[in-house]
Amino acid sequence: MASDMTILKMIKDKRDGNAHAEDEIRWLVDNVSRVPDYQLSAWLMAVVLRGMTIEETTFLTHAMAHSGQVLDLSDVPGPRADKHSTGGVGDKVTLVLGPLVAAAGVTVAKLSGRGLGHTGGTVDKIEAIPGMTCDLSVERFKQQLRDIGVVVASQTAELAPADAILYALRDVTGTVESIPLIAASVLSKKIAAGADVILLDVKTGAGAFMRDDQSARELATTMMQVGERLGKHVACVVSEMGQPLGTAVGHANEVAEAINTLRGEGPRDLTDLSVALGALILVGGGLAKDREEGEAKLRAVIESGAALTKLAALIEAQGGNPEVIRDPSLMAQPRFRIPVEAPEAGYVQALDALSVGLAGKEIGAGRLVKGAPIDLAVGVMLHKKVGDWVEKGETLAHLLVNDESKIPTASQALLGAYRIGGEPATPSALIKAVYSAERSALK
Numbered sequence: 188m189a190s191d192m193t194i195l196k197m198i199k200d201k202r203d204g205n206a207h208a209e210d211e212i213r214w215l216v217d218n219v220s221r222v223p224d225y226q227l228s229a230w231l232m233a234v235v236l237r238g239m240t241i242e243e244t245t246f247l248t249h250a251m252a253h254s255g256q257v258l259d260l261s262d263v264p265g266p267r268a269d270k271h272s273t274g275g276v277g278d279k280v281t282l283v284l285g286p287l288v289a290a291a292g293v294t295v296a297k298l299s300g301r302g303l304g305h306t307g308g309t310v311d312k313i314e315a316i317p318g319m320t321c322d323l324s325v326e327r328f329k330q331q332l333r334d335i336g337v338v339v340a341s342q343t344a345e346l347a348p349a350d351a352i353l354y355a356l357r358d359v360t361g362t363v364e365s366i367p368l369i370a371a372s373v374l375s376k377k378i379a380a381g382a383d384v385i386l387l388d389v390k391t392g393a394g395a396f397m398r399d400d401q402s403a404r405e406l407a408t409t410m411m412q413v414g415e416r417l418g419k420h421v422a423c424v425v426s427e428m429g430q431p432l433g434t435a436v437g438h439a440n441e442v443a444e445a446i447n448t449l450r451g452e453g454p455r456d457l458t459d460l461s462v463a464l465g466a467l468i469l470v471g472g473g474l475a476k477d478r479e480e481g482e483a484k485l486r487a488v489i490e491s492g493a494a495l496t497k498l499a500a501l502i503e504a505q506g507g508n509p510e511v512i513r514d515p516s517l518m519a520q521p522r523f524r525i526p527v528e529a530p531e532a533g534y535v536q537a538l539d540a541l542s543v544g545l546a547g548k549e550i551g552a553g554r555l556v557k558g559a560p561i562d563l564a565v566g567v568m569l570h571k572k573v574g575d576w577v578e579k580g581e582t583l584a585h586l587l588v589n590d591e592s593k594i595p596t597a598s599q600a601l602l603g604a605y606r607i608g609g610e611p612a613t614p615s616a617l618i619k620a621v622y623s624a625e626r627s628a629l630k
């Protein structure tokens with residue numbers, strides 16, 4: 188059959204370091220639901236190892252974006268914005284930023300993903316809220332934008348379906364860490380969702396798929412170039428993911444932390460990053476003249492309670508119970524809260540986000556096989572982070588667990604994430620770089 192020959196040829200071509208033609212990439216994306224997982228996985232791994240040219244990445248992004256509908260939001264009041272993170276540990280920024288900038292007058296049309304590798308996904312986190320769904324029809328997506336100005340949806344059969352298939356396979360085949368695959372996955376969703384202000388948060392550090400600033404910059408540049416070739420202005424921020432963001436890593440506990448942050452009581456790093464990214468969106472959308480003005484507007488929106496009210500509207504619109512805002516214990520709770528104690532006194536010098544993410548995965552917060560259910564109640568609460576002083580025996584973190592048998596290994600893994608020493612330490616800067624093709628709009 189011609190189709191079998193095409194995929195086999197593509198696997199071999201990529202294995203040997205050759206570039207694909209546009210029609211081959213289009214064929215692959217058009218047939219992604221028919222190609223067996225083992226062949227798709229082999230092709231994905233060949234891309235991880237051999238890379239793609241900027242042309243191939245652009246063809247792939249375009250084909251994936253057009254695997255479903257590409258929304259025309261011109262009948263929805265603007266500015267229309269979308270933000271996406273390339274993946275981190277404890278990264279619940281979307282849950283804060285969406286309602287926050289929507290309360291400040293931006294229309295937020297957000298297409299999110301599930302957990303990937305050791306990182307969490309917004310769609311999974313949202314499912315911790317009883318009744319809430321991200322599986323929305325295009326009609327409902329657009330109506331919700333008109334009604335409340337914010338929507339957080341997942342890929343569906345109608346929106347970027349090819350990404351849903353490839354994403355779920357990459358999660359369990361060690362094929363996440365690839366600049367062209369990440370760029371195509373992220374941008375295809377952003378293009379399909381139709382926003383005109385696109386801000387990408389490229390994570391760098393131990394807990395990110397890009398471990399160092401150089402590769403994060405490369406990913407940012409690739410996404411901006413692909414965006415430009417496809418007629419979309421894309422701005423990128425490179426931000427710190429050496430240690431987890433905030434104090435909660437998991438699902439229900441991350442939602443609870445996002446609620447606290449919108450109430451003005453969240454951890455400093457999460458609040459500052461959400462406000463900083465939100466300010467860039469306000470500037471990009473013409474609602475603030477510079478970042479300072481944008482940040483001031485967003486802090487006022489938190490203080491007035493408008494951001495929290497917008498979150499309640501978002502939860503309700505997507506079928507969830509907004510009572511979780513008042514009572515987060517309505518979300519799934521773990522059976523055990525196990526303290527992990529400091530073996531010695533000292534300063535926390537490092538808190539390895541990857542190890543924290545893997546400890547979470549060990550207790551059921553991530554998937555080991557495609558489509559597996561995850562435990563939305565489990566996770567980690569971090570009480571000490573980089574720069575904090577800790578006494579011997581003091582609690583560094585709590586493991587939130589349901590499966591008792593996992594406690595020893597996960598506790599060990601969590602403890603191993605900490606490096607404690609006598610020298611004071613300072614956390615890295617949250618935002619390392621801001622890139623924009625139209626720099627003036629994002630200063």
Ligand code: URA
Pocket residue numbers: 272273274300303363368369370372373376
């Ligand atoms: N987020 C995505 O949507 N895709 C990736 O590949 C990585 C992060």
